[in-house]
Amino acid sequence: MDYLLDQLTWRLNGLLLDRHEAEAIAAKAFRDNMWATSLGSDVAAEMGRLLDRVEQVQSEGGGFYDIEATFASLLSLLVPLLPYENISKGPVRSLADEGEGGRFPPLRREIVSVGQAVQSELSRRWTLTDLAGIAHLSARQLGRAFRESYGLPPMSYVAMLRAKEMARLLRDEPDCSVEAVGRMVGWRGRSHAREKFTALLGIGPDEYRRRARGLDLATPGPDTAETAAEGS
Missing domain, CATH: 1.10.10 (Arc Repressor Mutant, subunit A)
Structure with missing residues (x-):
């Protein structure tokens, strides 16, 4: 987030009072916003390659500029997919105001x-x-x-909020089972929570938790017994 705020401050140089105003803009523009889009196979493949590269550089203790260059390439693919408006060419004193001239369309x-x-x-x-x-x-x-x-759609938005919160709980509450975490966010039972989480994030909750904790995928976790059929 700090990196992205720095980029926003730099790109809007001369239009912002300071970096804190960039943070205010980001908070107002995105709120808890999400944007679903379909990626072409070529774009998806290139994004995957760049993310793998960032992870590789980090794991090898690589340099800051190598990571930044790779991440900038990823942003160049991502930014055109975001629903924002171009900055007005007219004079803009402060983009953090409630009036016209902001970069991002406001939420209703x-x-x-x-x-x-x-x-x-x-x-x-x-x-x-x-x-x-x-x-x-x-x-x-x-x-x-x-x-x-x-x-x-609205109900897909609800599901995405639940997946986001479930991911947080899987990271922050290692002793809670997948079923318990799923019920906390409104999903009925272990199987339902697994199905929804996997469909939205592309990874099962057990595997997500192990990766988040930096464990090998074969490492047993608190939910290992839940891989059996529900009710067993």
């Missing part, structure tokens, strides 16, 4: 309220009707607004 207030409600009660069994009621929109209007803001 009703969409922010939905996100805040879901995060405050993540384990609740949310329905599309619940979310539409919070936003005071019809289900159809809410779906359109979410696609404009996040690039995905």
